[in-house]
Amino acid sequence: MEELCFFTAGGKEMALRWYSALETGIEEIDGQHRQLFEQIDRLLESAKSGAGQDACLRILDFLGGYVVEHFATEERYMERYGYPKKAEHKQQHAELVEYYRKMRARVEAEGAKPTLIIQLQHSLVEWLNNHILKSDRDLGDFLKSKR
Template sequence: MPQIEWLDQYSVGVESIDNQHKELFERINRLLDACAQGEGKKVLPEVLDFLGDYVVFHFSTEEKYMKEYLYPEYLAHKKEHDNFVETYKKFREEIEKEGAGVSAVIKTNRLVVDWLKNHILGTDRKLGAFLKEKMPSK
């Protein structure tokens, strides 16, 4: 399976957020590598555990910035986060019932890669542009 490459267009311009996104790319790439070697089912539980922790940590980072700098689109952005968390929970329950088969690996890849492309390139980039104007330079 092809890797998802970090491109400059994914950068939101806020170092802490970009670093968290890069970590997500690395973890998903490990899953993709494992899939290419026929080991996707073995690595999937680790990736799902990471995702569960990641969304709590990463979303709270973004939401903290949005509140601190009075981001006008906070509610809409938070709703996207909440929707992803719900999707993740349902997906995790489904895998726990059905097992970590090939279809679960494919669904995980699709869920996360689609999220990355759509959320980062749209919603998070808008947040990043706003924060770059409001945050003190480092």
């Protein structure tokens, strides 16, 4: 049981669901956010019945790659339009990537323990909600003002 990849134990309240307040108004960014939510949710669903450590690592690697790609998209917009809060926004991205790397290393070292996966899920849901509602929406407002 300890080795199960058990993403869903956090219960419904931790589900990653899209809602309209998360819109930044920038189509490309919103599309990637929705895609990110859908992929994470799908992967969590598929992990519900339990999967081993290898499956968890594959899931984590997929997510890690997609998140990095998505951050690069936002950062290209920041560079192109000279976003004044670029440094602090990029710092937040770097912190999530760093956190993700640490968690991946722990899953590799300790196995996909339910407690670890639940911790990762909670952190991702909380981080994404906070970051999109504040930082990404602020970026969206700035970009719209430049149009």
